Amino acid sequence: MIKIGASILSADFGHLKEEIKRAEEAGVDFFHVDMMDGHFVPNISMGIGIAKHVKKLTDLPVDVHLMVENVDLFINEFEEMDYITFHIEAVRFPFRIINKIKNIGAKPIVALNPATPLDEIEYILDEVYAVLVMTVEPGFSGQKFIPVMTKKIRKLKSMIVENGYDTKIFVDGGINVETAPMAVKAGADVLIAASAIFGKEDVKTAVKNLRDSALK
Ligand code: DX5
Numbered sequence: 001m002i003k004i005g006a007s008i009l010s011a012d013f014g015h016l017k018e019e020i021k022r023a024e025e026a027g028v029d030f031f032h033v034d035m036m037d038g039h040f041v042p043n044i045s046m047g048i049g050i051a052k053h054v055k056k057l058t059d060l061p062v063d064v065h066l067m068v069e070n071v072d073l074f075i076n077e078f079e080e081m082d083y084i085t086f087h088i089e090a091v092r093f094p095f096r097i098i099n100k101i102k103n104i105g106a107k108p109i110v111a112l113n114p115a116t117p118l119d120e121i122e123y124i125l126d127e128v129y130a131v132l133v134m135t136v137e138p139g140f141s142g143q144k145f146i147p148v149m150t151k152k153i154r155k156l157k158s159m160i161v162e163n164g165y166d167t168k169i170f171v172d173g174g175i176n177v178e179t180a181p182m183a184v185k186a187g188a189d190v191l192i193a194a195s196a197i198f199g200k201e202d203v204k205t206a207v208k209n210l211r212d213s214a215l216k
């Protein structure tokens with residue numbers, strides 16, 4: 001069964017409580033909070049306070065996606081979070097970061113920018129809960145899915161299967177009813193979407209359509 005994470009980057013921040021409620025009622029499985037620092041990516045989004053606020057507003061799991069240069073600086077702020085996603089491109093000592101995340105009781109997820117090869121994570125693949133394959137360049141919602149990423153997802157899936165690991169595959173960026181089936185066929189377990197959920201008038205139908213499309 002495919003899981004869906006709602007990225008609040010496209011939500012109406014003036015009505016976050018209502019937006020979270022709408023997404024919960026629509027049946028999303030967790031929330032995804034994109035934290036950007038204006039250095040790792042050319043954008044600034046939400047800070048620690050918003051992530052904590054989201055956690056208070058929902059009983060569903062919360063995933064903090066750290067698109068920041070200094071990952072180490074923030075981990076201890078996120079004890080109550082369920083998943084902490086860090087970028088491999090931003091860390092020099094991934095085993096140290098993974099252990100730090102596990103020590104605060106969260107599940108570590110490693111994210112890869114579209115052009116980052118899978119070799120980079122070969123030796124940490126069994127240590128993380130999941131790999132988040134960025135299917136757009138990080139920084140903004142509403143961008144187009146990069147088609148060659150299906151090849152990367154397939155390759156990652158075989159790495160996982162061949163080694164007998166139970167690491168999950170998350171995809172993030174440009175996920176909608178057209179691209180979700182491509183990602184799922186290639187091996188994705190979890191879909192993260194912002195504009196395909198919060199960008200829609202009827203969030204319930206949007207989530208249902210996304211879920212149905214993944215079965216195609
Ligand atoms: C992009 C973020 C994504 C983004 C997805 O840097 O990591 O989570 O919100 O937005 P959509 O689904 O609109 O591509």
Ligand code: ZN
Nearest residue numbers: 007034065172
């Ligand atoms: Zn994200």
